[in-house]
Amino acid sequence: MSPSDIVIEPVTTKAQTKQFVDLAYRLNQDDPNWVPPLRSEVYKLITPGKNPFFEHARVQFFLAKRNGETVGRISAHIDELALSQPAEQGMGPGTGNWGLMEAADEAVMHALVLAAENWLKEQGMTRVLAPFSMSVWEEPGLLTKGHDHSPMILMGHHNAAYQSWIESYDYSVAKRLVSYYLEVASGLPELINRIVASGERNKRITIRRVDKKNFDRDAAIIMGLLNDAWSSNWGFVPMTDHEIAHAAKSLKPIVHEELIRIAEVEGEPVAFMMTLPNINQLVKPMNGSLWPFGWAKLLWWLRYPKSKNMRVPLMGVKTELQNSRLASQLAFMMIEYIRVDASQKFGTTHAEIGWILDDNQGMVAIANSLSAEVNREYLIYEKAL
Known part of the structure; x- marks a missing residue:
């Protein structure tokens, strides 16, 4: 043609x-x-x-x-x-x-x-x-x-x-x-377990679940941390207050307290990790429509979700702590706590982390330490006009 x-x-x-x-x-x-x-x-x-x-x-x-x-x-x-x-x-x-x-x-x-x-x-x-x-x-x-x-x-x-x-x-x-895919059912490497155990002995550190009864408060904390943590990343554009509220409202039905953690140091939120069950496994056969029976399946799944696969779409540590040992320790602690809950409550066996900029040395190092493998790649192109 x-x-x-x-x-x-x-x-x-x-x-x-x-x-x-x-x-x-x-x-x-x-x-x-x-x-x-x-x-x-x-x-x-x-x-x-x-x-x-x-x-x-x-x-x-x-x-x-x-x-x-x-x-x-x-x-x-x-x-x-x-x-x-x-x-x-x-x-x-x-x-x-x-x-x-x-x-x-x-x-x-x-x-x-x-x-x-x-x-x-x-x-x-x-x-x-x-x-x-x-x-x-x-x-x-x-x-x-x-x-x-x-x-x-x-x-x-x-x-x-x-x-x-x-x-x-x-x-x-x-x-x-890139995104990384890893097996989570059998636990993390022994070195990571020792790092987590060390963090648990540090009385300055608290790793807590989000509280859906105070969802708006915790969503604002997470999005505030996100805007700070990602502010120096390639391609960063700050989210507006309306976008934060819109994202929180859209994600709320698939948010589970066990799957999202906020890390605090001496009571101050400094890091977070968000994990979402893979709703695509339910949506795929619906061919774009909830009718005639998709809505019932969706409501049931949202109430009693089982998901062998999870995705970690967002994770961040305050800028002032980035590239520190504490940042890695907080990340591993959140990963382990969510891993245990996801495996026990949701039947999760594998997780995907990403996307991640391939030159984000901190996140790539975390993925490599977990023996994760790149399973998806996305390219962003440029051209002078």
């Missing part, structure tokens, strides 16, 4: 929005490892007023048509908070993004990316960093390793062909993100 056969349309109507959402289910229906997200969650992601990302971002969605048929989609967006970050941390002035891309073939992908680039240039951007679906806090990067198994909760999954299609369009790799 020739690129001249492809027509790019900006999404402006409800009908086009529906085509934008539905396309992913059609193009990925034959991929046994793709997890169809609930359509209600996709609409929430891309709808102003439902996703607080739009409060500080400019966004344009595009469709690709060929002979009247929808064959591709992409989002182009500019995060005003990202523009205000130091350029040496990845984002910065003049940096726009695209994401949520789906394409039937390489020509369609190139036409979509060109449309996104042109829109970003019209908005005054001089550089693109992609893909992001849509903020760095959601699903950053393109999956380039791990296509042979389904993603866990809140992780992206893409057609393996997309990598060569994007790289053939003058994009270079800006950053590599």
